[in-house]
Amino acid sequence: MSAVATETPRIRGLRHPFTIEVLTEDELERVHRATLRVLERVGLEVRSERIRRELAAAGARVDDAAMRVRFPPEMVEEHLALIPPSFVMCARDPALDLPIDGSAGWLSGDGTSAFVVDLETGRRRPSTMRDLVETTRVTDAVPELAYQWPTVAPSDVPPHTQAAHYTYVMLAHSTKHAQHNEVYSRRDAQVVLEMARVVAGGDRELRERPIVSTYQCCISPLVYDEGPIEAAVELARGGLPSGFVAMGIGCATAPATLAGTLVSMNAEMVGGMTILEALVPGAVTFCGPYPTFMDLRTGDYRQDWGPEDTLLKLAFAQLAHRYRVPINIMALDTGAKTQDWQAGLQHAVSLFAVAAAGRAEMITGTGTLHGAAVYDNVNVVLDAELFRLICEVCEGIPVTEETLGRAELEEVWLPPSFALEPLEAWERTGRPGARERARERVREILATHEPEPLPEDVDRELRRIIAAREAEA
Amino acid sequence: MRPIDAVRDRALAGTEGGRILALPHGPGLGILSQGDLERLVERVRRALADRGLELPSSGAPGLVLAGREPACDLPIDGRTGWLGLAWPAAEIVELGTDARRAAGIEDLERAALLADALPQVGVVGPAVRALDVPEPVRPLRELHALLNRTTKHVLTEVPRDEATAEAVVEIARILATEEGLRGRPPLSALAPAEGLQGERLEAAVALARAGLPLGLVVEPALAESLAVTLANALEQALGAAARVLGRVPEARLFLAARVLRTGAHRVPAGSAALRLQMAFVQVAHHLGFAAGVEALATGSRASDWQAGAEGGLGMTAAWMTGPDLVLGAGLRDGGRTFSPVGLLLDTEAFDLVRPIPLGIAVDEETLAVEVIEEVGPGGHFLGEPHTLRHMRETWTSRFMDRDTWETWEGKGRPEPPDHARERAAELLSTHEPAPLPPDVDARLREVIAAHERRGD
Known part of the structure; x- marks a missing residue:
């Protein structure tokens, strides 16, 4: 059964008919064993006394003075086995619930950029709350984007209130699932849970239908800061899916070799999930490998995301499959600063490879340029077309009595932002490219799309919680 | 699915000495299920039988596409793919101005020179049609222009008449080494599979008899369903192969597919074209034929986001499915124009995916x-x-932007085509392909002149 609906769907997903592997069984096993060695011998630096205390009681070897937690291999294996292999990312609108079970891949926006490209001037400027709302509305409108992320970091609200503002905007301006990646403390987690309960209708309702999921990021190499790790546990205890992301930078915060980066980042994610399952057994979790490399000539992220990035995505997908753990893979990487040839090439290569990896349930994320530093809605429209195109490729070519005997001419969908007009019309209109066509589509969405609002009393209560959080400063 | 590891072998990275870089074949992804593949082949078998033809099932085992220098020899061995220019565009995008204009023989020479300079290009076909050369003498003049500007394997077109084909064979024999035309064919030829009969078929037979490899080309036309579109295209290609093999059982053939056509338009955009190409490679390999696809075609008229996306999709499909020839480098606007800047960017797309099938070293x-x-x-x-x-x-790009945002803005927001344009101009002014030896060149000119005299 195809996950790709045919009738103007609210959400379009990617079926997974292929599985491309880059590691043999033996190599996969070697990476896993090396991961266990790192977790046993090196361990993780866990900067929360509270979590270290609980982990010591759960069987980890804790060196409190060094804030170091080492994990016996059997403890890791035992707790990895507790992770539910599937779950549902529920939405405010139940029709938009997303099964996370390997049957389909769902695309999200990217985050959380400090800058946006202004739609009218085409220039970069700091992000604001208005940008957060607009980018969220665009995500809600475009069927290829299945769930929300906090897209941009608004510079016009106090930093300690950002987690609450993100929660509000994602839930008030969209009926799709909200995946929150900016919950930096136990207090943040409590606020997010409080807001999610208000929208879901209560604690029990939220546990039954978690409309928000979250993840925490390791500080590579091998460090979990106090706030994020405490938030992860708090959110899981509140019933929300709570994943772990690693963002190793090859040559800098991860080894220069691909296998070494795999081991280092895998240890970070497996270590995080082991902590969670040890303290909240059976908690819904997932992993999110977002590797990159350092450009040693500039000290920046490598902007020419190369074949190594694709290989790592495919290898991490295999690892997650081995562990039977849901995975969120970063696709659509680009170092380009506008929607040019480079962005198109990098997005197509990475997204098509992720589709062929055959496992990515969550695919992050469209919208950003320049190594995720800058958000631009034009990207969303273009990448959505690319995603739909790849979804169709994954449908293959069914050869049946029916398809061989069909009487009417096949209709093909062509990406609307692609060049389809006659040459003369193209010349006359100033040689527009995909970028210019997509920009018009963004204007149209912003002028017309109105997401289903929250009930007034719910909206009022959320605003009250944000105001209370602001007062905590 | 076979792990990529099965083909991991650094020797697959290219020809000896690195003169030409290869695309190692990946896992051999099949877009058709085994059952669908068999149903499709059965349908084509029946359709050919209705026309009195047998389904051909062997292609060109052990084929080498030879260069003028041995370091440019390309083994067609099912383990690697080679990038090439193949189909001539009627127009060229000017390097300096981006203006479109009708192409001429000098454009053809300059494109061949660029292709010779770029290690990613393995096969040098006509990038543009030399419209400033009178039609009757054009095929051999174009061939001579290619041979004179590159030491790589040259891809030409099967002429429309047998006399011109005989002249092509004569040219090939002058260039042949002691291994003979079958051992090291210095050129090969493409023929449209649709309607390969009459004079064109005789010309193809003449080339095949001499030992020159032939590529039979289809342009799939959208039909009632993609399955029917694919079946029709395969019927055309395999029907043409059966006709040539019926006359020359030892013919060295490969099958090639251009992008999808709807009505009069060629439409690289969209998933149908990509799916058809992936399936075409799968079926050709299943039947033992080497396969070429127009993987880098774009409907865009510029080297913009669309061109990058379509190139990325085509190249990703290529490393997954493993065509022996990846053709159409530098073409834009559905094959109507050739862009030197586009050629350089397409080689970067080729470069970007080349290491992927080599996998990850684990020790x-x-x-x-x-x-x-x-x-x-x-x-x-x-x-x-x-x-x-x-x-x-780690891989390093040649044309992508790696500046900080501020530096990029300070430079006037350059895009990859700007970097590629500079490099193309540099190569055109500095690269000097090894010329044909004077005596060989004189003999080639003699053959061409004699052929032209006969045509008068």
């Missing part, structure tokens, strides 16, 4: 557990000898 050194332990939580790898040993292994 004690690369797993780096000791280094991870030494660095420890919160440390960094910048000063590690392990980093120094491996930091140059």
Whole structure:
């Protein structure tokens, strides 16, 4: 059964008919064993006394003075086995619930950029709350984007209130699932849970239908800061899916070799999930490998995301499959600063490879340029077309009595932002490219799309919680 | 699915000495299920039988596409793919101005020179049609222009008449080495599979008899369903193959597919074209034929986001499915124009995916557990000898932007075509392909002149 609906769907997903592997069984096993060695011998630096205390009681070897937690291999294996292999990312609108079970891949926006490209001037400027709302509305409108992320970091609200503002905007301006990646403390987690309960209708309702999921990021190499790790546990205890992301930078915060980066980042994610399952057994979790490399000539992220990035995505997908753990893979990487040839090439290569990896349930994320530093809605429209195109490729070519005997001419969908007009019309209109066509589509969405609002009393209560959080400063 | 590891072999990276770079074949992804593949082949078998033809099932085992210099020899061995220019565009995009205009023989020569200079290009076909050369003498003049500007394997078109084909064979024999035309064919030829009969078929037979490889080309036309579209295209290609093999059983054939056509338009955009190409490679390989696809075609008229996306999709499909020839480099606007800048960018797209099928090396050194332990939580790898040993292994682009945002804005917001344009101009002014030896050149000119006299 195809996950790709045919009738103007609210959400379009990617079926997974292929599985491309880059590691043999033996190599996969070697990476896993090396991961266990790192977790046993090196361990993780866990900067929360509270979590270290609980982990010591759960069987980890804790060196409190060094804030170091080492994990016996059997403890890791035992707790990895507790992770539910599937779950549902529920939405405010139940029709938009997303099964996370390997049957389909769902695309999200990217985050959380400090800058946006202004739609009218085409220039970069700091992000604001208005940008957060607009980018969220665009995500809600475009069927290829299945769930929300906090897209941009608004510079016009106090930093300690950002987690609450993100929660509000994602839930008030969209009926799709909200995946929150900016919950930096136990207090943040409590606020997010409080807001999610208000929208879901209560604690029990939220546990039954978690409309928000979250993840925490390791500080590579091998460090979990106090706030994020405490938030992860708090959110899981509140019933929300709570994943772990690693963002190793090859040559800098991860080894220069691909296998070494795999081991280092895998240890970070497996270590995080082991902590969670040890303290909240059976908690819904997932992993999110977002590797990159350092450009040693500039000290920046490598902007020419190369074949190594694709290989790592495919290898991490295999690892997650081995562990039977849901995975969120970063696709659509680009170092380009506008929607040019480079962005198109990098997005197509990475997204098509992720589709062929055959496992990515969550695919992050469209919208950003320049190594995720800058958000631009034009990207969303273009990448959505690319995603739909790849979804169709994954449908293959069914050869049946029916398809061989069909009487009417096949209709093909062509990406609307692609060049389809006659040459003369193209010349006359100033040689527009995909970028210019997509920009018009963004204007149209912003002028017309109105997401289903929250009930007034719910909206009022959320605003009250944000105001209370602001007062905590 | 076969793991990529099965083909991991650094020798697959290219020809000896690195003169030409290869695309190693990946896992051999099949877009058609085994059952669908068999149903499709059965349908084509029946359709050919209705026309009195047998389904051909063998192609060109052990084929080598030879260059003028042995370092440019390309083995067609099912393990690697080679990038090529194949189909001539009627127009060229001017390097300096981006203006479109009708192409001429000088454009053809300059494109061949660029192709000779770029190690990613293995096969040099006509990038543009030399419209300033009178039609009757054009095929041989174009062929001579290619041979004179590259030492790589040259791809030409099967002429429309047998006399011209005989002249092509004569030219090939002059260029042949002691291994003969069958052992090291210095050129091969493409023929449209649709309607391959009459004079064109006789010309193809003449080339095949001489031992020159032939590529039978289809342009799939959208039909009632993609399955029917594919079946029709295969019927055309395999029907043409059966006709040639019926006359020349030892013919060295390969099958090639251009992008999808709807009505009069060629439509690289959309998933249908991509799916058809992936399936075409799968079926050709299933039947034992080498396969070429127009993987880098774009409907865009510029080297913009669309061109990059379509190139990325085509190249990703290529490393997954493993065509023997990846054709159409530099074409824009559905094959109507050739862009020198586009050619350079397409070689970058080729470069970007080339290492993927080589997979990930996994051993004690690369797993780096000791280094991870030494660095420890919160440390960094910048000063590690392990980093120094491996930091140059990562891929580096030639045309992508790597500046900070501020520097990029300060430079006037350049895009990859701007970087590629500079490099193309540099190559055109500095690269000097090894010329044909004067005596060989004189003999080629003699053959062409004699052919032209006969045509008068």
